[in-house]
Amino acid sequence: MSMPKPVPPQHVPPKFQVGDRVEFLFGVRRVHGEIVEDRGQIGVGGRRLYGIRFELTANEEPEYIEIPEKDIELESVSH
Protein backbone atom coordinates (compact mmCIF):
# COMPACT_ATOMS: atom_id res chain seq x y z
CA MET A 1 0.00 0.00 0.00
CA SER A 2 1.37 3.38 -0.91
CA MET A 3 1.78 5.85 1.86
CA PRO A 4 1.01 9.23 0.33
CA LYS A 5 2.29 11.28 3.25
CA PRO A 6 5.99 11.66 3.89
CA VAL A 7 7.48 9.65 6.72
CA PRO A 8 8.08 11.79 9.82
CA PRO A 9 11.55 13.30 9.49
CA GLN A 10 12.93 11.88 12.70
CA HIS A 11 12.06 8.77 14.65
CA VAL A 12 11.37 9.58 18.28
CA PRO A 13 11.29 6.61 20.65
CA PRO A 14 7.99 6.11 22.46
CA LYS A 15 7.71 7.47 25.97
CA PHE A 16 5.00 4.97 26.96
CA GLN A 17 4.38 1.28 26.37
CA VAL A 18 1.23 -0.73 25.74
CA GLY A 19 -0.11 -1.70 29.15
CA ASP A 20 1.07 1.46 30.93
CA ARG A 21 -1.46 3.01 33.27
CA VAL A 22 -1.74 6.70 32.41
CA GLU A 23 -3.80 9.78 33.12
CA PHE A 24 -4.90 12.74 31.05
CA LEU A 25 -7.22 15.70 31.15
CA PHE A 26 -10.78 15.10 29.92
CA GLY A 27 -12.53 18.47 30.14
CA VAL A 28 -11.83 19.50 33.71
CA ARG A 29 -11.53 15.91 34.93
CA ARG A 30 -8.34 13.96 35.31
CA VAL A 31 -9.16 10.49 34.00
CA HIS A 32 -7.14 7.29 34.21
CA GLY A 33 -6.74 4.60 31.63
CA GLU A 34 -4.51 2.03 29.99
CA ILE A 35 -2.53 2.37 26.81
CA VAL A 36 -3.79 -0.30 24.44
CA GLU A 37 -2.02 0.76 21.26
CA ASP A 38 0.97 2.81 20.17
CA ARG A 39 -0.45 4.41 17.04
CA GLY A 40 2.94 5.64 15.94
CA GLN A 41 4.05 9.07 14.76
CA ILE A 42 0.92 9.77 12.75
CA GLY A 43 -0.20 12.95 14.49
CA VAL A 44 0.32 16.59 13.62
CA GLY A 45 3.93 17.19 12.62
CA GLY A 46 4.77 13.54 13.24
CA ARG A 47 3.83 13.53 16.90
CA ARG A 48 3.09 10.17 18.44
CA LEU A 49 -0.48 9.15 19.29
CA TYR A 50 -1.59 6.47 21.73
CA GLY A 51 -4.85 4.56 21.88
CA ILE A 52 -6.15 4.53 25.44
CA ARG A 53 -9.02 2.65 27.04
CA PHE A 54 -10.51 4.49 29.96
CA GLU A 55 -13.57 4.33 32.13
CA LEU A 56 -15.53 7.55 32.20
CA THR A 57 -18.42 6.27 34.27
CA ALA A 58 -18.22 3.39 36.72
CA ASN A 59 -19.70 0.12 35.46
CA GLU A 60 -20.10 1.45 31.93
CA GLU A 61 -18.32 0.10 28.88
CA PRO A 62 -14.79 1.55 28.63
CA GLU A 63 -14.25 4.39 26.19
CA TYR A 64 -11.48 4.61 23.57
CA ILE A 65 -9.52 7.72 22.75
CA GLU A 66 -6.38 8.62 20.82
CA ILE A 67 -4.21 11.20 22.57
CA PRO A 68 -0.91 12.83 21.68
CA GLU A 69 2.02 11.81 23.84
CA LYS A 70 2.49 15.30 25.26
CA ASP A 71 -0.99 15.23 26.82
CA ILE A 72 -0.41 11.98 28.76
CA GLU A 73 1.28 11.30 32.07
CA LEU A 74 2.00 8.08 33.86
CA GLU A 75 -0.61 7.41 36.50
CA SER A 76 0.39 8.79 39.85
CA VAL A 77 1.22 6.11 42.42
CA SER A 78 -1.21 7.50 44.96
CA HIS A 79 -4.19 6.65 42.75
Next chain:
Amino acid sequence: MNRNSALNELEGALQSLGRSGPGVRYTREQLTQSYVMLISGHFQAYCRDLHSEAIDYLIAQVRPATLQAIIRSELTRHRKLDQGNPNAGHLGADFDRLGMTFIPDVKSSDAKNILRLADLASLLEKRNAIAHQSFAPHLGQSQLKMSDVRRWRTSCDHLARAFDLVVHKHLHTITGSAPWPLI
Protein backbone atom coordinates in the same frame (compact mmCIF):
# COMPACT_ATOMS: atom_id res chain seq x y z
CA MET B 1 7.46 -2.95 8.37
CA ASN B 2 6.62 -0.58 5.54
CA ARG B 3 3.28 -1.49 3.98
CA ASN B 4 4.63 -1.76 0.46
CA SER B 5 7.55 -3.91 1.65
CA ALA B 6 5.25 -6.45 3.26
CA LEU B 7 3.16 -6.72 0.11
CA ASN B 8 6.22 -6.85 -2.13
CA GLU B 9 7.65 -9.70 -0.07
CA LEU B 10 4.53 -11.76 -0.63
CA GLU B 11 4.53 -10.85 -4.30
CA GLY B 12 8.16 -12.01 -4.43
CA ALA B 13 7.32 -15.29 -2.72
CA LEU B 14 4.61 -15.93 -5.29
CA GLN B 15 6.92 -15.16 -8.18
CA SER B 16 9.63 -17.45 -6.79
CA LEU B 17 7.27 -20.42 -6.89
CA GLY B 18 7.82 -22.73 -9.79
CA ARG B 19 5.14 -23.45 -12.35
CA SER B 20 4.72 -27.06 -11.34
CA GLY B 21 5.88 -29.59 -8.81
CA PRO B 22 4.61 -31.22 -5.65
CA GLY B 23 2.42 -28.88 -3.66
CA VAL B 24 3.05 -25.85 -5.85
CA ARG B 25 -0.59 -25.35 -6.75
CA TYR B 26 -1.66 -25.59 -3.11
CA THR B 27 1.14 -23.28 -1.95
CA ARG B 28 0.28 -20.76 -4.65
CA GLU B 29 -3.36 -20.82 -3.63
CA GLN B 30 -2.50 -20.29 0.03
CA LEU B 31 -0.07 -17.47 -0.73
CA THR B 32 -2.59 -15.80 -3.03
CA GLN B 33 -5.22 -15.93 -0.32
CA SER B 34 -2.68 -14.50 2.15
CA TYR B 35 -1.96 -11.74 -0.34
CA VAL B 36 -5.64 -10.79 -0.43
CA MET B 37 -5.81 -10.72 3.37
CA LEU B 38 -2.65 -8.61 3.57
CA ILE B 39 -3.82 -6.04 1.02
CA SER B 40 -7.12 -5.70 2.83
CA GLY B 41 -5.43 -5.45 6.23
CA HIS B 42 -2.93 -2.84 5.16
CA PHE B 43 -5.58 -0.80 3.41
CA GLN B 44 -7.73 -0.84 6.53
CA ALA B 45 -4.74 0.23 8.65
CA TYR B 46 -3.93 3.01 6.21
CA CYS B 47 -7.51 4.35 6.29
CA ARG B 48 -7.61 4.17 10.07
CA ASP B 49 -4.30 6.05 10.32
CA LEU B 50 -5.57 8.72 7.95
CA HIS B 51 -8.71 9.10 10.07
CA SER B 52 -6.63 9.41 13.25
CA GLU B 53 -4.31 11.93 11.66
CA ALA B 54 -7.25 14.00 10.40
CA ILE B 55 -8.79 14.03 13.88
CA ASP B 56 -5.50 15.04 15.46
CA TYR B 57 -5.14 17.94 13.04
CA LEU B 58 -8.75 19.05 13.50
CA ILE B 59 -8.63 18.82 17.28
CA ALA B 60 -5.37 20.77 17.48
CA GLN B 61 -7.36 23.78 16.23
CA VAL B 62 -9.96 23.55 19.01
CA ARG B 63 -9.86 26.18 21.75
CA PRO B 64 -10.10 26.10 24.68
CA ALA B 65 -7.82 23.08 24.87
CA THR B 66 -9.92 21.61 27.68
CA LEU B 67 -12.48 20.68 25.01
CA GLN B 68 -10.03 18.69 22.93
CA ALA B 69 -10.17 15.31 24.68
CA ILE B 70 -13.97 15.44 24.86
CA ILE B 71 -14.27 15.97 21.10
CA ARG B 72 -11.51 13.46 20.34
CA SER B 73 -13.41 10.83 22.23
CA GLU B 74 -16.61 11.53 20.31
CA LEU B 75 -14.89 11.34 16.92
CA THR B 76 -13.43 7.88 17.56
CA ARG B 77 -16.43 6.48 19.43
CA HIS B 78 -17.60 3.27 17.73
CA ARG B 79 -15.29 3.93 14.78
CA LYS B 80 -16.05 1.37 12.10
CA LEU B 81 -12.45 1.21 10.89
CA ASP B 82 -11.29 0.01 14.33
CA GLN B 83 -12.88 -3.36 13.69
CA GLY B 84 -14.63 -3.52 10.35
CA ASN B 85 -13.55 -3.74 6.75
CA PRO B 86 -12.69 -0.52 4.92
CA ASN B 87 -15.79 -0.75 2.74
CA ALA B 88 -17.54 2.31 1.36
CA GLY B 89 -20.18 2.24 4.09
CA HIS B 90 -17.68 2.13 6.92
CA LEU B 91 -15.41 4.72 5.30
CA GLY B 92 -18.34 7.07 4.80
CA ALA B 93 -19.61 6.55 8.34
CA ASP B 94 -16.23 7.40 9.87
CA PHE B 95 -15.01 10.20 7.64
CA ASP B 96 -18.40 11.89 7.28
CA ARG B 97 -18.26 12.58 11.01
CA LEU B 98 -15.47 15.02 10.23
CA GLY B 99 -18.01 17.11 8.34
CA MET B 100 -17.36 15.90 4.81
CA THR B 101 -19.15 13.79 2.20
CA PHE B 102 -16.38 11.27 1.86
CA ILE B 103 -17.42 8.76 -0.79
CA PRO B 104 -19.05 11.35 -3.11
CA ASP B 105 -15.91 13.48 -2.73
CA VAL B 106 -13.68 10.53 -3.66
CA LYS B 107 -15.84 9.72 -6.68
CA SER B 108 -15.92 13.30 -7.92
CA SER B 109 -12.17 13.79 -7.49
CA ASP B 110 -11.47 11.29 -10.28
CA ALA B 111 -13.99 9.36 -12.39
CA LYS B 112 -11.70 6.31 -12.25
CA ASN B 113 -12.30 6.09 -8.51
CA ILE B 114 -15.76 4.68 -9.15
CA LEU B 115 -14.20 1.57 -10.70
CA ARG B 116 -11.51 1.50 -8.03
CA LEU B 117 -14.19 1.48 -5.32
CA ALA B 118 -15.83 -1.41 -7.14
CA ASP B 119 -12.45 -3.18 -7.07
CA LEU B 120 -12.22 -2.51 -3.35
CA ALA B 121 -15.67 -4.06 -2.87
CA SER B 122 -14.55 -7.15 -4.83
CA LEU B 123 -11.36 -7.40 -2.76
CA LEU B 124 -13.31 -7.23 0.49
CA GLU B 125 -15.87 -9.76 -0.69
CA LYS B 126 -13.06 -12.18 -1.45
CA ARG B 127 -11.28 -11.29 1.78
CA ASN B 128 -14.39 -12.20 3.77
CA ALA B 129 -14.81 -15.45 1.88
CA ILE B 130 -11.20 -16.39 2.66
CA ALA B 131 -11.42 -15.32 6.31
CA HIS B 132 -14.52 -17.44 6.86
CA GLN B 133 -13.58 -20.12 4.34
CA SER B 134 -17.02 -19.62 2.92
CA PHE B 135 -17.06 -19.61 -0.83
CA ALA B 136 -20.43 -18.89 -2.37
CA PRO B 137 -20.91 -20.57 -5.76
CA HIS B 138 -20.44 -17.27 -7.61
CA LEU B 139 -17.19 -16.64 -5.68
CA GLY B 140 -15.64 -20.01 -6.40
CA GLN B 141 -12.26 -20.46 -4.73
CA SER B 142 -10.66 -21.36 -8.02
CA GLN B 143 -11.64 -18.00 -9.46
CA LEU B 144 -9.03 -16.19 -7.38
CA LYS B 145 -6.65 -14.96 -10.06
CA MET B 146 -3.37 -13.18 -9.51
CA SER B 147 -4.30 -10.67 -12.20
CA ASP B 148 -7.37 -9.72 -10.15
CA VAL B 149 -5.36 -9.50 -6.92
CA ARG B 150 -2.75 -7.27 -8.53
CA ARG B 151 -5.44 -5.03 -9.98
CA TRP B 152 -7.07 -4.75 -6.54
CA ARG B 153 -3.74 -3.76 -5.05
CA THR B 154 -3.22 -1.10 -7.71
CA SER B 155 -6.73 0.23 -7.11
CA CYS B 156 -6.06 0.40 -3.37
CA ASP B 157 -2.86 2.32 -4.05
CA HIS B 158 -4.79 4.86 -6.13
CA LEU B 159 -7.59 5.04 -3.59
CA ALA B 160 -5.10 5.66 -0.80
CA ARG B 161 -3.84 8.69 -2.67
CA ALA B 162 -7.38 9.85 -3.46
CA PHE B 163 -8.44 9.50 0.19
CA ASP B 164 -5.42 11.49 1.29
CA LEU B 165 -6.24 14.18 -1.24
CA VAL B 166 -9.93 14.61 -0.36
CA VAL B 167 -9.28 14.59 3.39
CA HIS B 168 -6.44 17.08 2.92
CA LYS B 169 -8.69 19.33 0.84
CA HIS B 170 -11.52 19.11 3.36
CA LEU B 171 -9.29 19.95 6.32
CA HIS B 172 -7.72 22.80 4.41
CA THR B 173 -11.16 24.17 3.57
CA ILE B 174 -12.53 24.11 7.09
CA THR B 175 -9.39 25.23 8.94
CA GLY B 176 -7.79 27.54 6.37
CA SER B 177 -4.42 25.80 6.45
CA ALA B 178 -2.88 22.71 4.88
CA PRO B 179 -2.78 19.79 7.33
CA TRP B 180 0.27 18.09 5.80
CA PRO B 181 2.41 18.40 2.69
CA LEU B 182 1.01 16.70 -0.37
CA ILE B 183 3.32 14.70 -2.58
